[in-house]
Amino acid sequence: MMVVLLGATTLVLVAVAPWVLSAAAGGKNLKSPQKVEVDIIDDNFILRWNRSDESVGNVTFSFDYQKTGMDNWIKLSGCQNITSTKCNFSSLKLNVYEEIKLRIRAEKENTSSWYEVDSFTPFRKAQIGPPEVHLEAEDKAIVIHISPGTKDSVMWALDGLSFTYSLVIWKNSSGVEERIENIYSRHKIYKLSPETTYCLKVKAALLTSWKIGVYSPVHCIKTTVENELPPPENIEVSVQNQNYVLKWDYTYANMTFQVQWLHAFLKRNPGNHLYKWKQIPDCENVKTTQCVFPQNVFQKGIYLLRVQASDGNNTSFWSEEIKFDTEIQVFNIRSLSDSFHIYIGAPKQSGNTPVIQDYPLIYEIIFWENTSNAERKIIEKKTDVTVPNLKPLTVYCVKARAHTMDEKLNKSSVFSDAVCEKTKPGNTSKIWLIVGICIALFALPFVIYAAKVFLRCINYVFFPSLKPSSSIDEYFSEQPLKNLLLSTSEEQIEKCFIIENISTIATVEETNQTDEDHKKYSSQTSQDSGNYSNEDESESKTSEELQQDFV
Amino acid sequence: MSTKPDMIQKCLWLEILMGIFIAGTLSLDCNLLNVHLRRVTWQNLRHLSSMSNSFPVECLRENIAFELPQEFLQYTQPMKRDIKKAFYEMSLQAFNIFSQHTFKYWKERHLKQIQIGLDQQAEYLNQCLEEDKNENEDMKEMKENEMKPSEARVPQLSSLELRRYFHRIDNFLKEKKYSDCAWEIVRVEIRRCLYYFYKFTALFRRK
Numbered sequence: 014m015m016v017v018l019l020g021a022t023t024l025v026l027v028a029v030a031p032w033v034l035s036a037a038a039g040g041k042n043l044k045s046p047q048k049v050e051v052d053i054i055d056d057n058f059i060l061r062w063n064r065s066d067e068s069v070g071n072v073t074f075s076f077d078y079q080k081t082g083m084d085n086w087i088k089l090s091g092c093q094n095i096t097s098t099k100c101n102f103s104s105l106k107l108n109v110y111e112e113i114k115l116r117i118r119a120e121k122e123n124t125s126s127w128y129e130v131d132s133f134t135p136f137r138k139a140q141i142g143p144p145e146v147h148l149e150a151e152d153k154a155i156v157i158h159i160s161p162g163t164k165d166s167v168m169w170a171l172d173g174l175s176f177t178y179s180l181v182i183w184k185n186s187s188g189v190e191e192r193i194e195n196i197y198s199r200h201k202i203y204k205l206s207p208e209t210t211y212c213l214k215v216k217a218a219l220l221t222s223w224k225i226g227v228y229s230p231v232h233c234i235k236t237t238v239e240n241e242l243p244p245p246e247n248i249e250v251s252v253q254n255q256n257y258v259l260k261w262d263y264t265y266a267n268m269t270f271q272v273q274w275l276h277a278f279l280k281r282n283p284g285n286h287l288y289k290w291k292q293i294p295d296c297e298n299v300k301t302t303q304c305v306f307p308q309n310v311f312q313k314g315i316y317l318l319r320v321q322a323s324d325g326n327n328t329s330f331w332s333e334e335i336k337f338d339t340e341i342q343v344f345n346i347r348s349l350s351d352s353f354h355i356y357i358g359a360p361k362q363s364g365n366t367p368v369i370q371d372y373p374l375i376y377e378i379i380f381w382e383n384t385s386n387a388e389r390k391i392i393e394k395k396t397d398v399t400v401p402n403l404k405p406l407t408v409y410c411v412k413a414r415a416h417t418m419d420e421k422l423n424k425s426s427v428f429s430d431a432v433c434e435k436t437k438p439g440n441t442s443k444i445w446l447i448v449g450i451c452i453a454l455f456a457l458p459f460v461i462y463a464a465k466v467f468l469r470c471i472n473y474v475f476f477p478s479l480k481p482s483s484s485i486d487e488y489f490s491e492q493p494l495k496n497l498l499l500s501t502s503e504e505q506i507e508k509c510f511i512i513e514n515i516s517t518i519a520t521v522e523e524t525n526q527t528d529e530d531h532k533k534y535s536s537q538t539s540q541d542s543g544n545y546s547n548e549d550e551s552e553s554k555t556s557e558e559l560q561q562d563f564v
Numbered sequence: 565m566s567t568k569p570d571m572i573q574k575c576l577w578l579e580i581l582m583g584i585f586i587a588g589t590l591s592l593d594c595n596l597l598n599v600h601l602r603r604v605t606w607q608n609l610r611h612l613s614s615m616s617n618s619f620p621v622e623c624l625r626e627n628i629a630f631e632l633p634q635e636f637l638q639y640t641q642p643m644k645r646d647i648k649k650a651f652y653e654m655s656l657q658a659f660n661i662f663s664q665h666t667f668k669y670w671k672e673r674h675l676k677q678i679q680i681g682l683d684q685q686a687e688y689l690n691q692c693l694e695e696d697k698n699e700n701e702d703m704k705e706m707k708e709n710e711m712k713p714s715e716a717r718v719p720q721l722s723s724l725e726l727r728r729y730f731h732r733i734d735n736f737l738k739e740k741k742y743s744d745c746a747w748e749i750v751r752v753e754i755r756r757c758l759y760y761f762y763k764f765t766a767l768f769r770r771k
Binding site: 110136172173220278281313 | 649650652653656657659660663676677679680682683684690693694723724727728730731734
């Protein structure tokens with residue numbers, strides 16, 4: 014009896030023991046955190062989570078990661094046994110374009126189960142960190158040098174030159190903000206006031222990946238005292254006889270100037286060793302506000318030009334950089350006749366092959382009286398322009414250049430050569446009217462003819478006639494052959510010509526048979542529309558007969 | 565027998581003329597820009613071809629498949645904007661590759677030409693995308709994306725695939741330590757990629 018009681022108690026104790034022990038240990042099983050947030054800024058991965066159970070203290074957390082496609086989990090260094098609810102890591106050699114998975118568990122004396130975080134692609138989650146900004150001040154301009162926040166980043170390894178930046182600039186005193194979007198890493202802001210403090214902040218963007226970064230800290234700089242010599246302004250390029258003519262304006266006289274150029278594509282890549290402004294030899298130390306250099310100095314491409322003035326002791330700051338595209342070339346103007354009818358012709362390249370205009374252009378036409386210098390400017394969309402209200406019997410000179418209609422594209426050609434013509438005497442309007450009517454009457458038959466031809470074309474293409482061509486009639490005058498080539502409206506019966514009469518080879522009985530068969534065939538042909546079935550039948554018959562022969 | 569071909573020729577000429585006239589009046593701004601884009605792209609293809617006389621035979625051994633993502637072919641009506649974006653991305657990536665590493669393998673003249681060309685190409689595509697952005701609601705979408713948490717952003721599968729492709733190319737160059745053969749293989753690959761996108765520029769013209 015006692016033994017039984019003892020046995021029962023032992024059993025009960027054994028059954029209850031684990032439960033008691035765990036109760037003594039302080040409780041329920043550890044639960045892993047249920048929510049983990051992953052933030053990525055440049056190369057830094059920041060993980061944040063919440064404790065699953067606030068009451069349990071002294072819990073540490075550990076992370077593992079797994080690349081998709083692999084089976085093993087790897088310990089995440091930098092995030093092992095973390096006491097807080099946040100950890101950073103950045104030293105992984107990962108392919109940022111491949112998905113990875115993370116898992117977390119809580120640890121105390123025992124460990125909780127793993128909680129797997131949803132897999133993600135690091136690049137998709139990554140944000141662009143604040144860029145580095147370096148400023149240089151001039152009197153009325155600020156030069157901005159921007160570079161990515163993290164050098165040799167793993168996340169942005171492919172994007173070294175793809176970043177575009179945008180900035181917000183304001184005067185420290187007024188606080189009125191101005192936004193500038195879509196700029197490259199070397200940018201200059203003009204038209205500022207001297208001796209003023211300007212503050213700005215910059216953020217980077219990767220537009221094709223829909224990423225906009227965070228703003229850099231605010232940088233402030235004070236512009237310098239106004240320089241004695243202002244920079245040259247209104248730089249323009251035009252063409253004369255296989256040379257480029259560069260002209261600019263300057264307020265003071267007796268200055269020497271120099272001109273520098275740069276490949277436009279280097280703006281994307283300022284770190285390049287080629288990023289050096291180079292002198293144009295023909296424009297070094299010129300005394301006039303213009304300089305001439307041959308066209309072959311520049312190979313085909315887009316360039317930037319800038320001019321600087323000097324009076325021997327002091328130099329001005331560099332002028333605004335103008336974009337100069339060798340591809341949009343010069344236009345020729347031909348003044349057709351009196352009262353100034355200007356026809357802007359297609360531009361010619363050096364090989365005398367016309368350049369196709371690929372984008373809509375507007376034309377800026379400047380004309381002036383040869384004697385005076387007062388210029389008048391008109392802007393036209395057409396290449397055929399009539400300038401009204403001119404003085405009769407005066408010599409006017411005209412030059413033109415093209416601009417792309419799209420302001421964003423912002424391309425302009427160089428000015429064409431100036432063409433001078435004398436206007437005709439007045440009262441030409443009546444003459445023009447008569448001439449106009451005559452031309453219209455003269456042109457009318459041509460227009461009608463052209464329309465007719467066009468309609469004929471349309472009819473030929475879309476509504477072809479069913480009549481046979483006349484040339485077929487020429488060559489095939491015989492009716493039967495003609496019918497062979499064309500399908501006619503009524504079916505014609507063809508007489509069947511027997512090529513070989515097999516009946517002579519076969520036996521008498523069969524001869525009779527074949528005769529009958531032939532009769533059958535001929536009666537059939539009158540109903541058959543084609544020759545093909547007939548031939549097949551005769552062929553099969555002859556082969557049978559031949560077989561019989563050989564048997 | 566000889567009158568009909570003449571007729572066809574005449575018709576063709578007239579038809580083409582009418583076609584150009586109609587096309588000229590209907591397609592403005594960005595669409596007309598695409599003709600220039602095609603020309604610049606074609607020039608770049610020629611530059612890439614002329615950079616080397618011929619592909620060195622000994623480099624054939626090292627050739628690997630980079631697997632250019634061809635998913636645009638799967639779409640029956642590919643989104644013009646997606647292709648333009650991918651093309652823009654491709655232009656920048658190609659520009660990146662040819663700009664960043666200094667190497668003496670090719671003449672500087674060739675390098676400059678290809679960089680000028682790729683920059684121009686990227687510039688035109690950027691202008692077009694900017695224009696489209698202002699026309700459509702994309703600006704709002706972009707701002708919304710800015711504020712959303714990163715996961716909820718609009719998935720750009722094709723952009724990621726393209727990036728993986730260029731990552732493979734970049735890795736290949738690094739592994740081969742920028743050898744001459746590696747550069748030759750990359751040049752041919754980029755030319756292939758550019759030609760693939762060049763074919764799509766024909767789609768941009770239709771509205």
